[in-house]
Amino acid sequence: MRGSVVRAWQRWRSRAARGALLGPLDVGLWTLPLAGYFVFPDYLVLGSQMLIAGLFALSLDLCLGYAGVVSLGHAAFFGTGAYTAGLLALHGWQEPLSGLAAAAGMAALVGYSTSFLVVDARGLSRLMVTLGIGLLLHEVANRASSVTGGTDGLSGLEPSALLGHFRFELSGKTAYVYCAGVGLSGFVLARRVVQSPFGLALRGVRENASRMPALGVPVRRRLIAVYTLAAALAGVAGALSAQTTAFVGLESLGFERSASVLIMLVLGGTGRLYGAWLGSCAFLLLQQLLSEQSPAFWQFWLGLLVVGISLFARGGLLGVFAQLRAALGARRSRRRPPTSAEAPGHGA
Amino acid sequence: MGILGVVFDGIAYGSLLFLISVGLSVTLGLMNVVNLAHGAFAMFGGYLSVWLTASWGVPFLGTLPLVLGAGAIVGAVAERLLYRRLYAASHLDQVLFTIGLTFMAVATATFFWGPTQQRVALPEFLRGQVEVFGLGLGAYRLFLVGIVIVITLALGAWIEHTRYGAQLRAAVDNPQVSAGLGIPVHRVFSAAFALGSALGALGGALGIELLGLDPNFAFEYLVYFLLVVSVGGAGSMRGTALGALVLGLSDVAGKYYVPELGGFIIYALMIVLLSLFPAGLRGRRA
Numbered sequence: 001m002r003g004s005v006v007r008a009w010q011r012w013r014s015r016a017a018r019g020a021l022l023g024p025l026d027v028g029l030w031t032l033p034l035a036g037y038f039v040f041p042d043y044l045v046l047g048s049q050m051l052i053a054g055l056f057a058l059s060l061d062l063c064l065g066y067a068g069v070v071s072l073g074h075a076a077f078f079g080t081g082a083y084t085a086g087l088l089a090l091h092g093w094q095e096p097l098s099g100l101a102a103a104a105g106m107a108a109l110v111g112y113s114t115s116f117l118v119v120d121a122r123g124l125s126r127l128m129v130t131l132g133i134g135l136l137l138h139e140v141a142n143r144a145s146s147v148t149g150g151t152d153g154l155s156g157l158e159p160s161a162l163l164g165h166f167r168f169e170l171s172g173k174t175a176y177v178y179c180a181g182v183g184l185s186g187f188v189l190a191r192r193v194v195q196s197p198f199g200l201a202l203r204g205v206r207e208n209a210s211r212m213p214a215l216g217v218p219v220r221r222r223l224i225a226v227y228t229l230a231a232a233l234a235g236v237a238g239a240l241s242a243q244t245t246a247f248v249g250l251e252s253l254g255f256e257r258s259a260s261v262l263i264m265l266v267l268g269g270t271g272r273l274y275g276a277w278l279g280s281c282a283f284l285l286l287q288q289l290l291s292e293q294s295p296a297f298w299q300f301w302l303g304l305l306v307v308g309i310s311l312f313a314r315g316g317l318l319g320v321f322a323q324l325r326a327a328l329g330a331r332r333s334r335r336r337p338p339t340s341a342e343a344p345g346h347g348a
Numbered sequence: 349m350g351i352l353g354v355v356f357d358g359i360a361y362g363s364l365l366f367l368i369s370v371g372l373s374v375t376l377g378l379m380n381v382v383n384l385a386h387g388a389f390a391m392f393g394g395y396l397s398v399w400l401t402a403s404w405g406v407p408f409l410g411t412l413p414l415v416l417g418a419g420a421i422v423g424a425v426a427e428r429l430l431y432r433r434l435y436a437a438s439h440l441d442q443v444l445f446t447i448g449l450t451f452m453a454v455a456t457a458t459f460f461w462g463p464t465q466q467r468v469a470l471p472e473f474l475r476g477q478v479e480v481f482g483l484g485l486g487a488y489r490l491f492l493v494g495i496v497i498v499i500t501l502a503l504g505a506w507i508e509h510t511r512y513g514a515q516l517r518a519a520v521d522n523p524q525v526s527a528g529l530g531i532p533v534h535r536v537f538s539a540a541f542a543l544g545s546a547l548g549a550l551g552g553a554l555g556i557e558l559l560g561l562d563p564n565f566a567f568e569y570l571v572y573f574l575l576v577v578s579v580g581g582a583g584s585m586r587g588t589a590l591g592a593l594v595l596g597l598s599d600v601a602g603k604y605y606v607p608e609l610g611g612f613i614i615y616a617l618m619i620v621l622l623s624l625f626p627a628g629l630r631g632r633r634a
Contacts, residue, residue, distance in 0.1 A: 070443065120623070121622060127439065129619060132618045143608060143609060259447055262443075296454075302451050303448040304448065309444065
């Protein structure tokens with residue numbers, strides 16, 4: 001009996017270590033949202049925003065952190081998902097989970113059809129194409145006001161009870177749990193993707209795109225696939241936002257949102273998955289604290305923070321942690337006699 | 349407004365876009381720095397002009413040389429202290445850094461001037477319309493086109509016929525070889541950056557009448573400047589002029605003939621042009 005429990009534990013550990021499952025550290029970290037539910041019951045709305053922003057930043061991390069595709073228009077997919085879920089809910093389809101799926105599908109469709117333009121462009125042109133796609137969709141939503149409500153947006157959405165039981169009430173409890181559940185599912189999916197051979201190929205493309213074809217990796221197809229996947233996840237985040245706030249605004253497609261998600265991700269650290277969550281929590285917390293004084297004040301400190309990151313902390317918060325750990329590790333290993341296996345200058 | 353009127357307005361708008369964007373083109377083409385804060389330099393020029401006219405009673409035309417000089421100084425200082433660190437950085441770091449600068453500029457402008465639109469008082473002879481060959485043209489737009497033509501000719505002659513111009517052309521073509529030949533590429537770039545910032549600031553001041561001026565200017569019009577440069581081809585003056593004219597004309601014509609589409613035309617045009625000409629219409633490098 002005891003042996004089989006130990007064996008099951010070991011099996012779980014080894015699968016978790018390969019990234020196929022959540023490891024002990026992941027379980028520990030994912031109890032934080034659960035703890036937040038009980039410790040800060042008055043801040044559940046902010047908590048939901050953090051979870052939504054985290055999922056959105058996670059989708060960008062797949063694209064930027066793993067495949068190295070910088071996007072200045074990622075809000076295009078967030079907004080597509082938000083409008084899809086919002087329009088469905090307004091026109092009689094109020095079931096939230098199928099709304100999420102529809103939003104993911106729609107965002108994936110938009111992502112796939114624009115991916116060719118993005119993947120084929122290089123350097124500055126690629127930046128400009130992503131920016132242009134974002135602006136284009138924003139302008140479409142702005143002008144098609146008979147469908148999208150224009151600058152007024154869509155309001156008064158009433159998604160039906162989650163799983164037929166849990167209504168979205170004013171305290172935001174259902175919304176928070178819903179966001180946490182969807183966020184965790186998104187994280188597990190993203191984790192499986194980046195640990196797979198596909199994810200490894202993406203990292204190869206990021207490091208050296210011209211060398212990967214020699215290893216038999218179809219670079220273009222891989223980038224199109226990850227761009228589409230990132231778009232779908234961003235669409236889910238947008239749909240979550242629409243359903244839990246019962247509102248879709250034009251700013252869900254705006255450049256400011258594309259810029260802020262980029263800042264959140266870089267603040268937390270790219271290419272680490274957890275950086276997305278850490279960055280969005282830190283960003284929204286700072287925003288909450290600083291914009292109490294005045295919005296301009298917050299904008300100024302945000303700018304200074306971003307300048308600071310880009311000059312001094314290029315790995316973001318998690319990058320700084322990793323450097324500190326490496327520095328501590330180096331000091332510890334210096335006490336031991338050096339081994340020939342340790343390459344000089346490693347760990348920078 | 350007849351078709352000639354639309355074309356004239358488009359040219360006026362395009363020449364303003366050219367004046368502001370030419371500095372951005374140099375930054376991108378010469379040092380490969382994506383400077384998203386260029387809109388903030390233009391905004392600085394606009395606010396400086398507003399401040400000088402409102403608080404010191406300087407006439408609008410008198411502020412223009414001061415704006416040009418201040419823009420050059422601010423550009424040179426920013427290049428020296430900040431941008432120099434970014435030459436070797438990735439596009440992502442450059443984007444973040446310059447977005448951060450722009451956020452700070454927007455916040456500062458909001459702090460001092462509030463979120464409202466600013467205006468400047470134009471001298472009498474620049475208001476109203478002028479009759480040219482039976483066509484009523486806006487006096488201010490005519491003045492603007494004139495200034496931009498003069499500056500462009502001066503700039504062209506300078507780049508074509510002076511030693512500095514030859515160094516600049518060489519450095520854009522091939523920075524490594526130029527440095528090997530003893531051209532001080534970094535110093536050439538510092539000067540070009542300062543000049544580009546000065547022209548951007550001047551364009552911001554001249555553009556108050558056409559584009560308006562509020563703290564959002566830095567982000568709102570940045571897109572147009574980037575568009576001009578990426579469509580025209582970074583590092584090429586003729587390309588930038590071509591891109592500015594194409595965008596100025598199509599934006600004005602689009603908003604005049606099919607106002608319900610708004611900015612849609614310009615963004616769609618940009619995506620199409622970038623897909624067809626990834627290095628810009630007259631780009632030097634792919």
